[in-house]
Amino acid sequence: MFAVLKFLKGSSCHQDLVGVSGEVMKYHVWRPDVDLIRHEVCFSFKDLDISCSCRLFSEMGILCSHSLRILNIHCVATIPDKYILKRWTKRVVEDRTVENVCGVASGGWVIQIGRKFQRLVLSSQDNSKAREACEDAFQNAKMKIEAEIGPIFFEDGEQTTDGVIQNPSRSRPKGERNKRLISTIEKKYKYARGRKNYSKYVELNTKAAVQSSVRESVSSMVGSGYLVHPSGGSSSKLVHFNPNEST
Structure with a gap:
C-alpha cells in the first residue's frame, strides 16, 4: 500500500533530463506548485539501476516517488527484484519462528x-x-x-446457590444506565488531544502565509533557475541550477 501511494505521488511529478553520461541519465524531478527544491535521479536503462538524492531507499528500503516516476516514463513494467526488500513482503513470515503445538500455530x-x-x-x-x-x-x-x-487467577462472574444461577452481586437495576467515572489518564488524553487539535488549527491558518513568504524568498534568490538536492558526493548542500546557463 505504501508503494502504491508513492507511485500515485510520482504520477503528479514532472521531470527534466539534465545530462547523459554513457548509459546513465540524470533527471531533475519535482511536483509543480508544491516542491520548492527538486531532487536528482540517476537512471541506467541497461542495468535498471536507479538512485535518488532523497535517499529514501537507502534509509527505508522503499523506492521513492521520484524514482518510480522515472521508471514509469521509461516503461519499466515491474519494479526490479533488487529494489523489493524481503522485509516489506509477505515472505518475511517464513523466517519467523512460531511455536507450533501438534503442527498447528498458536492462534x-x-x-x-x-x-x-x-x-x-x-x-x-x-x-x-x-x-x-x-x-x-x-x-x-x-x-x-x-x-x-x-x-492463574480465575474470576467467577456468577454466583450459584443450590444449582440456581443468580445475578452478579454488582448488577444494577433494570433500566439504569452504567455511569463510568472518567479516569485521570482519560482526562489527560482528552486534554492532550485538544491541544493537538488546536495546534493543527493554528498550523492550517499560518501554513499558507509562511509557505507563500518562503516561496517568494526562494524565487527571488534563485531567479530563473531552481535549487536541487545533489545526488553525488557527501555534501548535503543545495545546488543552484540554471537551465539557461547549462545550454
Whole structure:
C-alpha cells in the first residue's frame, strides 16, 4: 500500500533530463506548485539501476516517488527484484519462528482446543458423574499448567446457590444506565488531544502565509533557475541550477 501511494505521488511529478553520461541519465524531478527544491535521479536503462538524492531507499528500503516516476516514463513494467526488500513482503513470515503445538500455530491451536473443551463440557452437562470428571480434569490441568507458567487467577462472574444461577452481586437495576467515572489518564488524553487539535488549527491558518513568504524568498534568490538536492558526493548542500546557463 505504501508503494502504491508513492507511485500515485510520482504520477503528479514532472521531470527534466539534465545530462547523459554513457548509459546513465540524470533527471531533475519535482511536483509543480508544491516542491520548492527538486531532487536528482540517476537512471541506467541497461542495468535498471536507479538512485535518488532523497535517499529514501537507502534509509527505508522503499523506492521513492521520484524514482518510480522515472521508471514509469521509461516503461519499466515491474519494479526490479533488487529494489523489493524481503522485509516489506509477505515472505518475511517464513523466517519467523512460531511455536507450533501438534503442527498447528498458536492462534489456530487456541481455536481448536477451545472447541474441544466446549464440546466436552456441553456433552457432560446432563450427567453428574461426567460433570465431576470435567471439574477434576480442570483442576488437574490447572495444577500442571501453573507449575509451568505460574499462578492463574480465575474470576467467577456468577454466583450459584443450590444449582440456581443468580445475578452478579454488582448488577444494577433494570433500566439504569452504567455511569463510568472518567479516569485521570482519560482526562489527560482528552486534554492532550485538544491541544493537538488546536495546534493543527493554528498550523492550517499560518501554513499558507509562511509557505507563500518562503516561496517568494526562494524565487527571488534563485531567479530563473531552481535549487536541487545533489545526488553525488557527501555534501548535503543545495545546488543552484540554471537551465539557461547549462545550454
